[in-house]
Amino acid sequence: MVSVPGSGLLKGLAVTLRQMTRRSVTAHYPDALPELPPRSRGVIALIEENCTSCMLCARECPAWCIYIDSHKDVIPATTEGGKDKTRNVLDRFAIDFSICMYCSICVEACPFDALHWSPEFEYAELDIRELTHEKDRLREWMWTVPPPVALDPHAEPAKEIGVAEKAAVRRPTAPGDPS
Amino acid sequence: MTDWVDLGVRLALVLAAFLVVPLLVGQVEHKAMAHMQGRVGPMYAGAFHGWAQLVADGVKFVQKEDVVPAAADRTVFKIAPAVALLPYLVALLVIPVGPGLVGQDLGVGLFFVLAVMGVGVIGSLMGGWSSANKFSLLGGIRVAAQLMAYELPFVLAAASVAMAAGTLSLTGIVQAWEPWWLLWQGIAAVVFFVAGLAEVQRPPFDMPVADAEIVFGPYTEYGGLRFALFILAEYAGIVVLSALTTVLFLGGWHGPWEDQLGWLWTLLKVLAVSFVVIWVRVAYPRLREDQLQRFAWQGLVPLALLQLAITAVGVVAW
Numbered sequence: 001m002v003s004v005p006g007s008g009l010l011k012g013l014a015v016t017l018r019q020m021t022r023r024s025v026t027a028h029y030p031d032a033l034p035e036l037p038p039r040s041r042g043v044i045a046l047i048e049e050n051c052t053s054c055m056l057c058a059r060e061c062p063a064w065c066i067y068i069d070s071h072k073d074v075i076p077a078t079t080e081g082g083k084d085k086t087r088n089v090l091d092r093f094a095i096d097f098s099i100c101m102y103c104s105i106c107v108e109a110c111p112f113d114a115l116h117w118s119p120e121f122e123y124a125e126l127d128i129r130e131l132t133h134e135k136d137r138l139r140e141w142m143w144t145v146p147p148p149v150a151l152d153p154h155a156e157p158a159k160e161i162g163v164a165e166k167a168a169v170r171r172p173t174a175p176g177d178p179s
Numbered sequence: 180m181t182d183w184v185d186l187g188v189r190l191a192l193v194l195a196a197f198l199v200v201p202l203l204v205g206q207v208e209h210k211a212m213a214h215m216q217g218r219v220g221p222m223y224a225g226a227f228h229g230w231a232q233l234v235a236d237g238v239k240f241v242q243k244e245d246v247v248p249a250a251a252d253r254t255v256f257k258i259a260p261a262v263a264l265l266p267y268l269v270a271l272l273v274i275p276v277g278p279g280l281v282g283q284d285l286g287v288g289l290f291f292v293l294a295v296m297g298v299g300v301i302g303s304l305m306g307g308w309s310s311a312n313k314f315s316l317l318g319g320i321r322v323a324a325q326l327m328a329y330e331l332p333f334v335l336a337a338a339s340v341a342m343a344a345g346t347l348s349l350t351g352i353v354q355a356w357e358p359w360w361l362l363w364q365g366i367a368a369v370v371f372f373v374a375g376l377a378e379v380q381r382p383p384f385d386m387p388v389a390d391a392e393i394v395f396g397p398y399t400e401y402g403g404l405r406f407a408l409f410i411l412a413e414y415a416g417i418v419v420l421s422a423l424t425t426v427l428f429l430g431g432w433h434g435p436w437e438d439q440l441g442w443l444w445t446l447l448k449v450l451a452v453s454f455v456v457i458w459v460r461v462a463y464p465r466l467r468e469d470q471l472q473r474f475a476w477q478g479l480v481p482l483a484l485l486q487l488a489i490t491a492v493g494v495v496a497w
Binding site: 015019026 | 211213214215216217218219458459461462463
């Protein structure tokens with residue numbers, strides 16, 4: 001290939017001119033909301049009922065932005081001479097999003113699926129203190145959490161389902177089974 | 180009495196063109212550059228596609244505080260933007276738009292325009308020197324070095340077309356122009372346009388204001404309205420450069436129905452050349468300081484001299 005001097009310059013001009021005739025790729029964000037993938041890390045939502053105040057999330061949090069207060073309720077024994085049971089009651093669950101770094105460790109650490117990612121991201125505030133979301137606000141985010149992504153077509157079944165199915169198969173042969 | 184009215188109307192028209200056309204070019208730059216880069220550009224000021232963006236920018240600039248550095252040479256610092264801007268207004272006065280449509284037809288129009296445009300460099304130098312800031316000074320000296328270097332091919336290329344036309348009057352040059360000059364004076368046209376790009380410090384020749392190395396060169400200390408004037412000077416410079424290229428090399432008002440529509444042809448050609456100025460800005464990266472100087476002295480000056488020789492042979496032969 002013989003290169004003509006200056007052909008590179010012309011090629012550059014051609015590229016920009018061609019680009020000008022194409023549609024621009026700008027996302028018109030405030031006018032049109034972005035289409036976020038379901039796993040986007042926008043804000044963390046909390047299902048209070050699932051939380052056992054086990055503190056795993058707060059302990060694993062590298063930024064120490066999760067605040068949990070709880071107390072133990074005593075459930076009296078139902079039988080005579082039985083032992084009283086105790087139960088954790090969540091008093092406060094708050095996440096300070098001004099120091100949260102969206103690492104997702106809390107969501108993964110939670111053994112009871114109490115924390116979820118919501119793709120909502122428009123929660124800027126004028127006062128930094130407002131960025132600490134208390135548990136009722138974290139519950140509100142729960143309604144915006146999208147359903148979990150479907151498994152790949154040929155993937156193993158979900159772990160819970162697999163365990164349940166195996167248990168169902170084992171059950172008839174279990175010793176002492178009345179059926 | 181009628182002479183004075185006539186003069187007043189001409190001056191008002193030139194002033195109006197000076198205030199409107201650079202804004203038009205600026206708006207085209209916003210939009211064309213954005214689309215060349217796959218963006219949409221400013222969309223909100225004004226109703227349709229952000230047409231009022233530059234007006235809004237102007238309002239914003241006016242609102243800003245008028246800051247002069249404590250150690251600055253106050254008078255020089257304050258008048259520098261005017262010195263940078265006014266030459267282009269004066270230059271517009273003598274550029275013909277249509278047959279008989281010119282602010283003031285000067286017998287030495289070309290000489291006058293080139294001399295006046297040379298004043299612009301003083302504005303940048305004044306800004307760089309009076310800012311009392313070594314980086315601004317460095318930027319100012321870079322501007323001076325660049326404008327000196329490119330003034331030579333700029334003037335030589337213009338001299339070639341003046342020689343071909345046998346007159347220094349801009350109107351005379353347009354009258355003498357013929358289409359085949361596009362070939363005959365082609366080298367001069369390219370040299371003139373490229374050197375002119377460097378004269379108005381447009382990319383890829385915006386070394387003096389390189390924002391990554393020296394923050395906006397001699398204009399670092401400027402803010403608000405004074406800064407806006409420097410920016411306006413850049414756009415006015417584009418308009419004057421495009422108008423000069425049109426008049427000298429592209430045949431000015433020549434075109435179909437030139438007696439009635441001559442002004443429209445000139446305007447269209449000016450806008451087309453201005454578009455090329457914007458286009459070149461998007462397509463090419465900035466030159467390094469040494470590349471810039473080498474390009475002027477080893478590239479453009481010999482080319483301009485070659486063109487001058489060709490023109491001389493042509494003039495003598497025909």
